[in-house]
Amino acid sequence: MAFDTPLYLCGPLREPRQMLADQEYSGHTSIHDDSMAEKLGFQAGPIEGPTHFSQFVPLLAEVWGRDWFERGCFSAHFQNMVVEGEQVRAFIERPAPGATRVRAWAEKADGTPVLEASASLGPGDGDTLLDQRMAKLRAPEKLVILSDLRIGMTGEKDEPVRMDPDQNMGKLYPFSLNQKLERITENTPWYSDGSSTPWGRAIIPLEMVSVLAEYSSKDARFPVKQPTVGLFADQEIRMVDGPLFVGEDYLIRREIVALSESKRTESYWVRSRIYDAAGETLKAEMLLNHATLKHSYPHYDEEAAG
Template identity: 85%
Template sequence: MSFDTPLYLCGPLREPKQMLADQEYSGHSSIHDDSMAEKLGFRAGPIEGPTHFSQFTPLLVEIWGQQWFEKGCFSSHFQNMVVEGEQVRAFVERPAPGQTRVRCWAEKADGTPVLEASASIGAAPGESLLYERMAKLRAPEKLVILSDLHVGMKGAVDEKVRMDPDQNMGKLYPFSLNQKLAGITENSSWYSDGSRTPWGRAVIPTEMVSVLAEYTSKDAEFPVKQPVIGLFADQEIRMIDGPLLVGEDYLIRREVVALSESKRTESYWVLSRIYDASGEVLKAEMLLNHATLKHSYANYEAEAAAL
């Protein structure tokens, strides 16, 4: 007997932790600070979107095993913010034999959507939810905060990065990997004990790849007008020759690949390519939609009117 009924994997309800209350963003508090979030019209400081990626890892490893760490791609559009104390559950479509891409989503305990995503293994660049979303973007009519950016703009320098277990990851991420592992929703010995992994080194969790990739982002010197508050609206983490390893040196090159606008935001989409220390072997990529809030920029109305 056979059925056409779609089946899904789901994980348990989890309460992700807020670790960015002390984040400093371009010299001021970020949206993850409760008081700043309230000023901007949000209930409280939200938990950072990629925090939720960890809940998907056990489900995707169940489907694809070790390959997930080596060439998996998680491509996510964030839908609703989560604050500490709220519970979240991850869902993944169960693939048919040979299927290399599945639909994923996360919900709060009451069913409120948190994110929608695609997960794929070994797919070519561009074959993901975010690249499909990016292809549908309309050119912005006029940009104020991002008026000095253009598609194709490259970061100012090649950025050298690494993540050691007890290394504080800077003003954007004022914590270490070990501190994150103390509160991560889904922990694994692979994240801390290299002798337990197939690569002989501890693996950087998917949500911490975002931290590694943003650690030196200011060095790109993209000319975004300040002060302004931003948030992550879309994010994709793609392993090409993975995984990324704890205590390993990497080099990052960045490029603005799209600009977009909504009623409330101006967005710049940055592709960060993560290479080995030599800069010759591409290991991973992160696509990130930085959405800047128009009303957080004091001169927005005046400058927009002058255009």
């Protein structure tokens, strides 16, 4: 008997953990600090968006197996913040046989949307959710915090990066991979025991690819005015020749690919390309919409009126 009823896969409700309460950048605490978040009008310090990506990995591995880890792309728009103690569940469409793209989303226990996303297998997987969102962006009318940025601007230099198991990832990410694995919502021996993986190496979890790609971002020296507080509004992680390995040297090159604005934020979209240590083979990419909060910049009104 055949039905055309759409079916979905979902995981269990999880309580993601806050690990950025002590995050510091540009000499001040971030939005993940409760007092800073409350000062800016939020309930409490939100859990970082890519933390939720881990809940999708078992679902996508069930659908696409090893291919997901080698050439998968997760492209997400964050909709509502989650604070520690709230529960979240991940969903994906069950794809038709041979399909290389599915819709994905996450909800709180009460149904409040957390994020919407596309998940796909490259190459040739067509427009991602963020490709579609970027295509609809309108040119900003007047940027203040980001007035010195330009589309096409690149990072000041190549950034060598790596992630060892006990390496503290710095002021932006004041914890190690092993500390993350103690709290990650979905763990697997693949993240710590190389002998258990098809590649003979421990792999970096999807949510920690964000950390690898971002912890050295200050070295790009993009001229964003300070002090400001920002958040991740959209994020896409794509494996090109994956997965990425624990204890492996990589090189990052960054480029600003879009600028945008909303009533409350100014945004710069950065594509970070992760290469092998020689800078020759593209391994992965991250697209990140850094949304800076206008009212967090003390000179905003004055400069906007000038």
